[in-house]
Amino acid sequence: xxxxxxxAFSDGVIAVAITLLALxxxxxxxxxGGSLAQQLGSQWPQYAAYAVSFLTIGIIWIxxxxxxxxxVTVDHTILMLNIALLMTIVLIPFTTALMAEYLKASxxxxxxxxxxxxxxxxxGIAFFALQRHLMRAKSELLDAHxxxxxxxxxxxxxxxxxPPYALATVAxxxxxxxxxAIVGAIAAFYASPLTTRDVFEQPDTEG
Amino acid sequence: xxxxxxxAFSDGVIAVAITLLALxxxxxxxxxGGSLAQQLGSQWPQYAAYAVSFLTIGIIWIxxxxxxxxxVTVDHTILMLNIALLMTIVLIPFTTALMAEYLKASxxxxxxxxxxxxxxxxxGIAFFALQRHLMRAKSELLDAHxxxxxxxxxxxxxxxxxPPYALATVAxxxxxxxxxAIVGAIAAFYASPLTTRDVFEQPDTEG
Amino acid sequence: xxxxxxxAFSDGVIAVAITLLALxxxxxxxxxGGSLAQQLGSQWPQYAAYAVSFLTIGIIWIxxxxxxxxxVTVDHTILMLNIALLMTIVLIPFTTALMAEYLKASxxxxxxxxxxxxxxxxxGIAFFALQRHLMRAKSELLDAHxxxxxxxxxxxxxxxxxPPYALATVAxxxxxxxxxAIVGAIAAFYASPLTTRDVFEQPDTEG
Amino acid sequence: xxxxxxxAFSDGVIAVAITLLALxxxxxxxxxGGSLAQQLGSQWPQYAAYAVSFLTIGIIWIxxxxxxxxxVTVDHTILMLNIALLMTIVLIPFTTALMAEYLKASxxxxxxxxxxxxxxxxxGIAFFALQRHLMRAKSELLDAHxxxxxxxxxxxxxxxxxPPYALATVAxxxxxxxxxAIVGAIAAFYASPLTTRDVFEQPDTEG
Numbered sequence: 001x002x003x004x005x006x007x008a009f010s011d012g013v014i015a016v017a018i019t020l021l022a023l024x025x026x027x028x029x030x031x032x033g034g035s036l037a038q039q040l041g042s043q044w045p046q047y048a049a050y051a052v053s054f055l056t057i058g059i060i061w062i063x064x065x066x067x068x069x070x071x072v073t074v075d076h077t078i079l080m081l082n083i084a085l086l087m088t089i090v091l092i093p094f095t096t097a098l099m100a101e102y103l104k105a106s107x108x109x110x111x112x113x114x115x116x117x118x119x120x121x122x123x124g125i126a127f128f129a130l131q132r133h134l135m136r137a138k139s140e141l142l143d144a145h146x147x148x149x150x151x152x153x154x155x156x157x158x159x160x161x162x163p164p165y166a167l168a169t170v171a172x173x174x175x176x177x178x179x180x181a182i183v184g185a186i187a188a189f190y191a192s193p194l195t196t197r198d199v200f201e202q203p204d205t206e207g
Numbered sequence: 208x209x210x211x212x213x214x215a216f217s218d219g220v221i222a223v224a225i226t227l228l229a230l231x232x233x234x235x236x237x238x239x240g241g242s243l244a245q246q247l248g249s250q251w252p253q254y255a256a257y258a259v260s261f262l263t264i265g266i267i268w269i270x271x272x273x274x275x276x277x278x279v280t281v282d283h284t285i286l287m288l289n290i291a292l293l294m295t296i297v298l299i300p301f302t303t304a305l306m307a308e309y310l311k312a313s314x315x316x317x318x319x320x321x322x323x324x325x326x327x328x329x330x331g332i333a334f335f336a337l338q339r340h341l342m343r344a345k346s347e348l349l350d351a352h353x354x355x356x357x358x359x360x361x362x363x364x365x366x367x368x369x370p371p372y373a374l375a376t377v378a379x380x381x382x383x384x385x386x387x388a389i390v391g392a393i394a395a396f397y398a399s400p401l402t403t404r405d406v407f408e409q410p411d412t413e414g
Numbered sequence: 415x416x417x418x419x420x421x422a423f424s425d426g427v428i429a430v431a432i433t434l435l436a437l438x439x440x441x442x443x444x445x446x447g448g449s450l451a452q453q454l455g456s457q458w459p460q461y462a463a464y465a466v467s468f469l470t471i472g473i474i475w476i477x478x479x480x481x482x483x484x485x486v487t488v489d490h491t492i493l494m495l496n497i498a499l500l501m502t503i504v505l506i507p508f509t510t511a512l513m514a515e516y517l518k519a520s521x522x523x524x525x526x527x528x529x530x531x532x533x534x535x536x537x538g539i540a541f542f543a544l545q546r547h548l549m550r551a552k553s554e555l556l557d558a559h560x561x562x563x564x565x566x567x568x569x570x571x572x573x574x575x576x577p578p579y580a581l582a583t584v585a586x587x588x589x590x591x592x593x594x595a596i597v598g599a600i601a602a603f604y605a606s607p608l609t610t611r612d613v614f615e616q617p618d619t620e621g
Numbered sequence: 622x623x624x625x626x627x628x629a630f631s632d633g634v635i636a637v638a639i640t641l642l643a644l645x646x647x648x649x650x651x652x653x654g655g656s657l658a659q660q661l662g663s664q665w666p667q668y669a670a671y672a673v674s675f676l677t678i679g680i681i682w683i684x685x686x687x688x689x690x691x692x693v694t695v696d697h698t699i700l701m702l703n704i705a706l707l708m709t710i711v712l713i714p715f716t717t718a719l720m721a722e723y724l725k726a727s728x729x730x731x732x733x734x735x736x737x738x739x740x741x742x743x744x745g746i747a748f749f750a751l752q753r754h755l756m757r758a759k760s761e762l763l764d765a766h767x768x769x770x771x772x773x774x775x776x777x778x779x780x781x782x783x784p785p786y787a788l789a790t791v792a793x794x795x796x797x798x799x800x801x802a803i804v805g806a807i808a809a810f811y812a813s814p815l816t817t818r819d820v821f822e823q824p825d826t827e828g
Binding site for chain 2: 421422425426428429430432433434435436437439441443444445449450451454464465468469472473475476479483605607
Binding site: 007008011012014015016018019020021022023025027030031035036037040050051054055058059061062065069191193 | 623626627629630633634637638641697698700701704707708711712714718719723726728729732733736
């Protein structure tokens with residue numbers, strides 16, 4: 001089985017999901033009371049949520065790209081684990097809207113924030129499951145240059161991404177703002193040049 | 208005619224359709240009475256419908272991928288049968304929403320469930336029609352390794368996927384929950400590792 | 415300039431537009447009076463419009479595929495004419511919804527139908543403009559096998575697709591049902607096996 | 622890292638964003654008072670906004686295409702700058718809807734227009750940041766034929782695209798119509814054959 005259609009389908013699903021995030025930002029109806037500036041300003045949770053979720057999905061796409069680059073051929077299990085991963089990604093526009101809509105509410109705001117970071121944690125777990133299958137697979141699925149040590153490194157690095165999302169989920173008990181701040185910090189960390197070498201250049205060029 | 212654009216277009220359509228499934232899950236409006244937990248909980252048919260339909264469309268994508276992999280070149284009939292198949296796939300977000308919206312209703316729930324599994328049956332029939340054309344086609348359309356015995360196997364296996372959806376449609380007369388359970392079981396069966404060898408590895412490597 | 419990204423972008427836009435057609439079919443709200451069967455039945459213009467527009471966009475995709483297949487390299491004018499064509503395709507979900515929504519109305523129904531087939535005519539004109547540029551282009555843009563006679567044939571065949579849409583637009587003065595019937599008949603004609611040889615096999619294999 | 626998936630993902634995101642522009646054009650509800658012709662006519666800001674934004678996103682896609690064509694391999698910074706660019710493109714359907722909705726309003730119309738052209742300016746800045754990284758990159762990222770002089774030309778030309786959008790944003794203080802006219806003129810300028818040679822043929826074939 002060729003991997004190129006699996007990549008193309010995943011790119012398509014992730015591209016649609018990331019674009020649907022913007023549908024959560026609504027145009028305030030004209031003449032609905034209050035100036036447009038005030039109305040747009042009061043929607044700031046939507047903008048913050050958009051930026052954080054867009055960056056997060058963008059980073060998972062980069063990771064997905066890096067993971068499949070190491071693969072030579074795909075099997076039924078890879079395809080099904082990939083569909084499970086996509087199923088979690090496609091939920092993110094909904095959980096993003098939920099968190100943003102309730103961020104300033106006086107009830108439900110903690111549950112909404114927990115569901116938001118919980119959905120990102122679920123995406124991380126689905127991605128880890130896919131990587132674990134790849135890294136444990138018989139070597140004919142993987143590029144011949146991937147050594148056992150590199151496999152271990154990839155898995156350790158992937159697993160290390162999960163506890164911060166678990167923390168962000170628990171932090172919703174304190175305040176939804178703390179959850180959003182942690183999730184935003186995770187996205188900023190992975191997006192920063194600091195992580196470049198570690199995240200996906202090294203494992204493919206060194207032992 | 209090259210098959211790569213037919214694959215790319217199909218991937219795009221299926222990717223959009225599978226992602227639109229999530230638009231059926233709505234954020235409950237804040238302060239609309241009842242706790243957020245209760246409101247989200249009462250939407251469980253939407254979550255179940257999302258999971259089942261996502262998996263089902265994911266599996267049809269895998270099958271589509273496997274079917275076109277055997278093809279060397281495409282003709283007008285393949286393209287039109289493919290468009291007919293896509294036309295049935297694109298309806299699934301609507302029929303999924305219909306079934307989920309009416310699952311707990313006291314009237315219309317059986318019709319909605321019958322339309323839901325009926326739309327999946329229709330998709331299966333459209334896929335079978337595409338496969339039948341491919342398997343009966345003059346051999347220049349197909350990979351030279353596909354023997355007559357393999358063609359027969361592919362068709363038998365494809366046809367075998369139809370009666371369960373017909374059963375699920377008839378079962379709507381009893382209860383929409385039975386329909387949803389059958390459709391979910393079909394998806395779980397095809398997603399499970401049990402089906403791996405049979406579904407699409409064997410026909411291309413053995414007689 | 416390579417043509418592959420122009421194809422990929424066009425495939426993406428057409429795939430999204432064709433899938434958005436299904437958003438015009440709405441789930442009737444439960445308990446809104448009348449049985450679900452009646453409510454779904456009264457939406458038949460939406461289903462007919464979906465089928466006709468899906469087939470029509472599918473056929474324009476096949477034609478687009480065939481047109482770009484003859485191209486070796488793309489220039490700025492091809493890209494801009496392609497964007498103009500896509501701009502007309504993306505409007506079709508709107509004009510389809512407009513026609514379907516007004517088909518049974520007692521006022522506005524003729525205008526809505528005229529706008530619908532007018533948008534298809536516009537798409538045909540944009541496609542013809544793209545083809546005319548390709549067929550008149552210096553030969554380095556086109557595959558070397560395309561003879562002057564084949565160029566003429568392609569243009570004649572493309573131009574022949576326009577009058578039926580003009581007729582359907584004028585027919586809206588009589589009745590929107592006539593417009594829908596003509597547009598449906600055009601789609602059925604191009605989708606049928608009868609047109610296979612003429613539409614896009616012949617010009618590439620014969621003089 | 623291969624650039625092909627970065628292109629495919631970008632094509633997907635831009636294709637979805639450009640298609641979502643059409644969702645801003647709504648079907649007037651039948652029997653809502655006033656003839657359909659009047660109701661459709663009063664929506665002209667939506668049509669103008671659709672045409673201008675579609676053309677603008679189409680042109681940024683052409684530029685993106687040309688920029689990545691010069692690239693041989695991608696690094697983490699390119700991917701992150703590309704995601705930042707896509708994040709600005711995906712906002713355009715929202716800012717387009719905002720501008721169109723308020724164009725004829727008596728309050729908020731200047732802010733809405735400023736946000737609209739401001740979002741296009743932001744997109745231009747994100748694109749310039751991507752180009753600057755590419756043009757300053759160590760030569761292994763770029764095609765070997767790109768000379769230092771060509772790099773400078775590309776950057777000058779890209780930077781030259783920013784002041785007109787800044788002007789359009791400031792012009793919103795005068796009138797939103799002036800903003801829309803300037804943005805439309807920019808799109809028409811880049812779409813015209815006049816710009817062909819300059820925009821992306823020359824830098825790749827000459828010093």
